[in-house]
Amino acid sequence: MPGNVAAAGAVVWRPRDGAVEVALVHRLRYDDWTLPKGKLEAGESVRAAAYREVREETGARVSLGRFLGRTRYRVGTDHKVVDYFAARYLDGAFVPSEEVAELRWMPVADAAGQLSHDRDRPVLAAFSALPADLTTLLLVRHAKAGSRAQWEDADELRPLSRNGEKQLPPLRALAAMYGAERVHSAPLVRCVETVRPMAVDAGVPVVEEELLTERKYEGMAEAARDRLAEIAAAGGVSVLCSQGGVIPDLVSRVAAGSGLAVPRRVESKKGSVWALFFTGTRLVAADYIRVP
Structure with a gap:
């Protein structure tokens, strides 16, 4: 057949x-x-x-x-x-x-x-159909972390689980294929652990982005959108790691402001990536990537 x-x-x-x-x-x-x-x-x-x-x-x-x-x-x-x-x-x-x-x-x-x-x-x-030389921003949801219910310390200190650590090699390889040059992350252990290998490969520090935490994003979504646009405007290829309570709304806001259609329900599985492509601060293309 x-x-x-x-x-x-x-x-x-x-x-x-x-x-x-x-x-x-x-x-x-x-x-x-x-x-x-x-x-x-x-x-x-x-x-x-x-x-x-x-x-x-x-x-x-x-x-x-x-x-x-x-x-x-x-x-x-x-x-x-x-x-x-x-x-x-x-x-x-x-x-x-x-x-x-x-x-x-x-x-x-x-x-x-x-x-x-x-x-x-x-x-x-x-x-x-689009300019060849676009800015790339890889918006990553952190890999799988341990159970929140079973974690007794502050939530921002909760690390990746063993299953989360297994997601890191393909994420690292993906960032290398896109040529990541700068790495940003919400200042949560599980977010930083997700993108630290990418920063090591690029030879750069992980820049903390407080606005990209769920706690700060609520009520400051426009400021977070502006910060993402600022990172995109710097050009090149950047990685930005955040949380599931941030990414769907952030992608929708950036797309709406640029006139780009994205699904009404924006997916954001743990360890997945939105590859966002900009000309200046205008989003012109977006690819959702599920990483095993």
């Missing part, structure tokens, strides 16, 4: 002489020009697969960006389902392989004409 083959890829881009270029690869097996992509390995997330496949096919180290869309097409008796992301080129050099013979950097308009498959063009169009 036919099944689905999961794959992931990216529109890899770089600034060049005041414009934007994207990378296309020529595959020997199919004699086609396409976007870098490949099948997921066992247990691999779509973002991890996109990041790995870009590295393997182009030699590039990238920082992931927003979700661009999904293509679906038949391969033999199966359907191949490919999720695509924007990915900014950081460094690295292409080396031809048995799978990919050539890489070309091209202006977006030229790349659209070079692509061999019509199914790739809407992905490139989705990339072009």
